Amino acid sequence: MNPAGWIPSQNIPGLTPTDAVPPTTFNNTPAIAKPATTNQDRLNQVLEDSRFQMSRRRGPQEYSVNYFCCGEDLSDGTNFRKWLERIKELASQFIYDSDFFIKPSTNVHHERIGPAILLHSVDASLKDKLSALPTCFAGYTNLLNQFSSVCRSAQVTTFLKLLRVDPNVERKTVSVGN
Structure with missing residues (x-):
């Protein structure tokens, strides 16, 4: 007697009709024994995988921030022209728009990259004022007015x-x- 749902005439790749033996019992045990894992083990595996993926894939914010070398920060405005050219170059490379800081932007992703570039390119004494401003354009305008x-x-x-x-x-x- 065949169990419910078993159709002996169904074609299963790799099985010939003589190999097609119906299962004798139905239970919830898998055919291949897998090691028992708890929810905590699965959670740890997911966390480990995500950490690995994040270490391999760095976002444009981190690339643009790490692109600045030490000693190029804008402290008193004496290097403003050099800083301005560097900011335009970074905007061109990471945002694909060299005039990004010169005009307002509505792109959410660019508004995350832009402040990272600005905040990591200026002196620590200017960071508090810049971080309080709502947009990159406002921060750039503030620095331009201060150091032009x-x-x-x-x-x-x-x-x-x-x-x-x-x-x-x-x-x-x-x-x-x-």
């Missing part, structure tokens, strides 16, 4: 005026900056 040559010359002029101030002469503080 027109603003820089205004800063130097004000600083020179402050050096010429005689502290013994009583003046109002507001009049010093004018």
Whole structure:
């Protein structure tokens, strides 16, 4: 007597009709014995596999951040022009748009790569201010306003005026900056 569901005439690749012997019992044990694994073992295996995959595949954020060498950070604006060219080069290589920082962007992936490039290319004293800004464009604009040559010359002029101030002469503080 054949068990329910067994069709002796079904064609199974690799089996001839004489090899097709119906199973005698139905149980839930697999035909090939597999080692017993617990849920924790499976979870550990998945975690190990994902760590391995992450170590092999690094995202564009990490590549672009590691592309900057030490000593190229923007601290006082003296290397602003060199920094600006480097930022454009990185935007061209990793975002495929050399003008990425110059204009606002709505691309979610680029808005994750851009801040990583900016934050890892400036001095630590500027990172807090940049990380508080909502977009890369806002961060770039902030740095541009802070270190562009027109603003820089205004800063130097004000600083020179402050050096010429005689502290013994009583003046109002507001009049010093004018």
